[in-house]
Amino acid sequence: MQNRIKGSDHMCFGCSERNPIGFKLKFTMDGDICRTEFTAGEEHQGWNGYMHGGLIAAILDETMAWWLWLKDISIMTVEMTIRYSLGVPVHTRLRVESWCEEEKRGKLFHMAGQIILPDGKVAAKARAKFMKIDPAQF
Numbered sequence: 666m667q668n669r670i671k672g673s674d675h676m677c678f679g680c681s682e683r684n685p686i687g688f689k690l691k692f693t694m695d696g697d698i699c700r701t702e703f704t705a706g707e708e709h710q711g712w713n714g715y716m717h718g719g720l721i722a723a724i725l726d727e728t729m730a731w732w733l734w735l736k737d738i739s740i741m742t743v744e745m746t747i748r749y750s751l752g753v754p755v756h757t758r759l760r761v762e763s764w765c766e767e768e769k770r771g772k773l774f775h776m777a778g779q780i781i782l783p784d785g786k787v788a789a790k791a792r793a794k795f796m797k798i799d800p801a802q803f
């Protein structure tokens with residue numbers, strides 16, 4: 666899976682440059698925080714003017730996953746909850762960040778992530794568990 670994710674033929678909805686309908690997110694590690702930025706368009710709406718909640722979940726999922734991928738840890742999401750505190754407006758530059766809260770036996774990672782509006786308010790916060798997997802099995 667690692668090669669498929671990082672190789673030139675991967676089609677990940679979150680991060681592939683080749684996926685025509687994907688987010689095409691790019692990630693950097695800033696100390697122990699994984700960061701990306703995103704601006705939602707009309708096509709990402711749920712309620713008029715606001716981003717769809719399922720797509721917000723996808724961005725948070727991807728950003729938490731990349732904290733682990735950037736450390737060469739192959740994982741899959743096994744659980745996620747999200748607190749949606751504020752609507753996420755379209756056509757607005759969003760900051761997204763993730764971090765690790767706890768690692769259990771090197772196999773289960775308790776992660777967190779959040780979407781921050783330009784005024785610094787947290788619009789959505791996720792907590793999720795990621796399980797280490799053997800990439801050869803996928």
Ligand SMILES: CCCCCCCC(=O)SCCNC(=O)CCNC(=O)[C@H](O)C(C)(C)COP(=O)(O)OP(=O)(O)OC[C@H]1O[C@@H](n2cnc3c(N)ncnc32)[C@H](O)[C@@H]1OP(=O)(O)O
Nearest residue numbers: 670677680726727730731734741742743744773794796798
């Ligand atoms: C660049 C990266 C982008 C990637 C995209 C972003 C990430 C994603 O969205 S991944 C896609 C969504 N996730 C999935 O499709 C995962 C589907 N799940 C699976 O395939 C399997 O459950 C898999 C492979 C992860 C684990 O299967 P398996 O090895 O059989 O695990 P299983 O035996 O059930 O559990 C192993 C251990 O973890 C524990 N566990 C499982 N789930 C949880 C959980 N949610 N919380 C706590 N513990 C858990 C089990 O209790 C068990 O514990 P123990 O070893 O002590 O008995």
